[in-house]
Amino acid sequence: MVVDQEYWTMYFDGSLMKKGASIGLVFVSPLEVCMRYMVRLHFPSSNNVAEYEALINGLRIAIELGIRRLDIRGNSQLIVNQVMKESSYHNAKMATYCQEVRWLEDRFDNLELNHIPRRLNKAAGALAKAAFDRELVPMGVFASDQHKPSVHYKGPERADDGPSDLAPGADQPTAPSYLEVMELEEEPAIETDPLDDWKTLYLDYLLRDTPPMDKKEAQRLARRTKSFVLVEGELYK
Structure with missing residues (x-):
């Protein structure tokens, strides 16, 4: 309900x-x-x-x-x-x-x-x-x-799953014995290749009315574009 x-x-x-x-x-x-x-x-x-x-x-x-x-x-x-x-x-x-x-x-x-x-x-x-x-x-x-993760992942269970955006010096934990020490690095850079640019999907949909081929992906994109606006060809949230 x-x-x-x-x-x-x-x-x-x-x-x-x-x-x-x-x-x-x-x-x-x-x-x-x-x-x-x-x-x-x-x-x-x-x-x-x-x-x-x-x-x-x-x-x-x-x-x-x-x-x-x-x-x-x-x-x-x-x-x-x-x-x-x-x-x-x-x-x-x-x-x-x-x-x-x-x-x-x-x-x-x-x-x-x-x-x-x-x-x-x-x-x-x-x-x-x-x-x-x-x-x-x-x-x-x-x-x-x-007591169990929300997803089923087939692979080595380790604490280092990538860069973390935990603020330096804030709540830096001493890892329990069953975990490897988590290395804090900078966040990965946003993709810059135009073919992989996330804005391309939005621009294709808003400017050229070209949704993704996948039906679920098209529905998801339609929901998200409501949070964006085009101003002189530039995409703003």
Whole structure:
């Protein structure tokens, strides 16, 4: 049952700490009612995996709630860029996570994914960091434990799944014994090859009314172009 035809807002954040990985989610309804979730991840993880788990868990919760229009906001530029096809994947594991997000996208009428500064995502970040605290779960927060990854990935389980956009000096964890040390590098550069330029898909659709051949990809593009506008041939969000 659809609970509302207006946009809900979802804030997501994943965190890797000494005690383990966890995620925080905050949903805000059109009537400004907040719903908060925290999930403890009990499997080998990394900061990027935790961010993807937060996004996927949030999408699944939204589907269960009957939400059909969702404005998603997170402070992981890397994950947002990968999902929006503005950045390439570092390895197959990240590609598998991104594909799961794309599959869940099709369950919504309208869905937007936007990057926001960390300072505007404090509520979700605080929930993620508090998940492993020994204190009681705060009133009104739904807490749970997840013992398996959200995706089935066939490959070596290791913590290094690519560059992370974790701020230098912020929550740099000492990795548990079952994880390799996560190396923090700069984010991968956005593809510059015109054939792979993500803007080309939008421009072809808006200027030449040329959608992708794949039906699902065409539907996804039609939803996303609503967030863009053309000004003198330049694409703006």
